[in-house]
Amino acid sequence: MGLFSRFATIVKAKISALLNRAENPNETLDYSYEKQLESLQNVKRGVADVVTAKKRLQLQTQQLEQNVVKLDTQARQALAAGREDLARMALERKTAAQTQLQDLDRQVDDLDYYLILARWKLGVVLEQGYQRAGDDEKLQMFGPIVLELMKGAAELAETTDYRS
Numbered sequence: 632m633g634l635f636s637r638f639a640t641i642v643k644a645k646i647s648a649l650l651n652r653a654e655n656p657n658e659t660l661d662y663s664y665e666k667q668l669e670s671l672q673n674v675k676r677g678v679a680d681v682v683t684a685k686k687r688l689q690l691q692t693q694q695l696e697q698n699v700v701k702l703d704t705q706a707r708q709a710l711a712a713g714r715e716d717l718a719r720m721a722l723e724r725k726t727a728a729q730t731q732l733q734d735l736d737r738q739v740d741d742l743d744y745y746l747i748l749a750r751w752k753l754g755v756v757l758e759q760g761y762q763r764a765g766d767d768e769k770l771q772m773f774g775p776i777v778l779e780l781m782k783g784a785a786e787l788a789e790t791t792d793y794r795s
Contacts, residue, residue: 664769667757671776674753678746685742692735699728743791747784754780 702725709717757773757780 661769667773670753670756674749678749681742681746681749685739685746688735688739688742692732692739695728695732695735699725699732702728740792743787747788747791750780750784750787754784 702721706718706721706725709715709721754777758777
């Protein structure tokens with residue numbers, strides 16, 4: 632076993648040395664830059680999708696809130712008219728709507744959590760490219776983007792009432 636392990640180590644070292652000689656640092660940096668731009672675009676698309684879903688949930692929340700007020704008014708009117716059966720029915724529907732509102736609020740908080748996570752993770756990935764940038768102007772442009780992503784994630788985290 633010792634002989635085979637040593638042989639495998641020598642072969643790996645020789646292959647690694649050959650690849651190091653064949654590798655062009657500029658091509659590697661360009662490839663890294665392209666991959667990070669792709670990641671940035673994908674996350675931006677994903678964030679836009681999540682923001683759209685959040686807006687949709689917020690509209691549903693507004694509609695349900697209006698419905699709760701309407702059902703409460705109907706229950707009061709039914710009681711005033713002496714129709715306890717209708718009042719009870721309106722209150723049951725109001726309770727169901729309030730439960731839906733709580734679920735929607737949780738879903739909005741979940742979306743906020745995913746937005747925070749997406750921005751933070753992308754910031755970490757881009758920071759790695761920025762740290763390797765050296766004199767490469769293309770990769771150095773990620774510095775301000777990283778700061779913007781991290782700032783946006785922190786601001787959203789401050790305003791979100793996420794419950795796990």
